[in-house]
Amino acid sequence: MxxxxxxxxxxxxxxxxxxxxxxxxxxxxxxxxxxxxxxxxxxxxxxxxxxxxxxxxxxxxxxxxxxxxxxxxRPSVKRGRIAPDEEDLILRLHRLLGNRWSLIAGRIPGRTDNEIKNYWNTHLSKKLISQGIDPRTHKPLNLVSHASSQANHDPVPKSHPNPPHSNSSELGEKSITITTQDFKPTNQENHQQYQSQHVVDNSMANWYNAEGASATHIMGQPSSSHGNEGDYIENYNEDMFSSFLDSLINDNYLFVNQQQQPQPQPQPNNVVADAASADQNFMSHGNIWEAEIMSSMVPFGNEQNSFNNHHQHHRP
DNA sequence: AACCAGCGCAACCGCCAACGG
DNA sequence: ACCGTTGGCGGTTGCGCTGGT
CATH class of the missing domain: 1.10.10.60 (Homeodomain-like)
Incomplete structure (x- = not known):
């Protein structure tokens, strides 16, 4: 203090x-x-x-x-220790989102971004390090020691600290607008960050399309004013992103995994309840997720192709 | 009992985006 | 279009507690 x-x-x-x-x-x-x-x-x-x-x-x-x-x-603030299922959830969300604590907190009822940030810095990062995992990249330390010297893990450049969705309980009907320009790295060091974020964006688009929306709807129209390939606007709304994260949290959505069998329907608005079972699944699929992330990475300008190629997964 | 080091976490800081005039 | 205000975010600080010596 x-x-x-x-x-x-x-x-x-x-x-x-x-x-x-x-x-x-x-x-x-x-x-x-x-x-x-x-x-x-x-x-x-x-x-x-x-x-x-x-x-x-x-x-x-x-x-x-x-x-x-x-x-x-705030009455809704939950006091006390972080439960194991909450910890699993934090780990999973951090792997997806990086140090976007408010977004992570938004998915864990009763926990604040400050609390999660503190818990991460004092417990989880050390825990991961002790397990030989880089807390920023969630990759084995011996593999990232080189990469981490070149790039910070946070998927979103610092100039864009706010994710597509920042606080589900307060945004209401606001739509989220993301431009691919927003996530373009300014240099080589940030390229990996951009790609990681981009995978999440693409995955969300893929998921959403599987839900029945058209690709052009979610991905927006190519921007004629900009004229640059890939410079289209992506409009995600609150509910879409929320559902997207739920699907990730509940492990019902493996990034663009066309072979994935439908999973049982998750309980809406109860991400913690399913965390224990999801964790087991997550742990067993962790490497698969990693592989899926890497395999779904696409060069700039090919977002639409990637989107069209990977929208066949169906959330139950 | 006294000292010390490490840890946990509440609080602060600086920055940024959104908004309204 | 510009500018000031406001709210929100992530990073950092440092006090107080705790356990070890």
Whole structure:
């Protein structure tokens, strides 16, 4: 935790842009502050964080209030240890999504992105390393030692931290727009990252097509304004991505695996319940997934071909 | 009992995208 | 089109706890 202080009374000269006002309190929250914040939000609702502290009578910055509410005070926040099935889920999602904690958290009821991030950094990354697995790439360390020196695992370049879908519970009807340009690497180092992300995108498109949508619908039309092959827009909506992730989590969707037999229908909105069985399946299929990912990678500009070639898998 | 090192996690920071005027 | 505000994200920090010596 940070050094508790009142800004303006602290001797540090470091600027704090978010809480730059004199008299703003920092550091751990007291039970009294928690109560004030919780009561206020219950009464007035979330939002308008910048002005909330003043309205609620708290000597905190809005950002701090939001963080405290989101990560600790929200009634939906689950306290306590991460269960084994949750851990499996985190591992699986991280393998797919990289360090996109909010997206991972969105698939694990009651857990916050901060909690998952901490758990990953303190437990899971070490666990994987002890097993000889690179926590960033989920590949054996001896195989990635060279690659990791060239590329960071995060499938999405830093300039695009937000995934196609960021928070399923809050986006509502928003559609997600992704351009392939968004994921194009700026240099050779990022090429592998791009490809990994692209596989997920393609896989989602494949899955969606198997659900009955047309390829042009999901993948969008080629952009005449850009004129570059592959520069089309992909429009995924909230439900599509949510279902896509569910299918991945429940191991009912192996990337473009045309030989995969239909799996039992997963329970909707209950990703944890099926995690234990899914994990067993996942563990046994882990290498297959890896192979499928690699085999489904396509060069830039061939996305549509890949899409058309691999849409035969049917989710049950 | 005292000290120390390592760990866990709450909180902060900087950045970015979305939005509205 | 521009600019300021707001909300949200991932990375990082450092306090306090715990176990070992």
């Amino acid at each position: 940070r050094n508790p202080s009142l800004l303006g009374t602290s001797t540090t000269s470091k600027s704090t842009p978010c809480c730059s006002k004199v008299g703003i309190k920092r550091g751990p929250w007291t039970p009294e502050e928690d109560e004030v914040l919780a009561n206020y939000i219950k009464r007035e609702g979330e939002g308008r964080w910048r002005t909330l502290p003043k309205r609620a009578g708290l000597l905190r910055c809005g950002k701090s209030c939001r963080l405290r509410w989101m990560n600790y005070l």
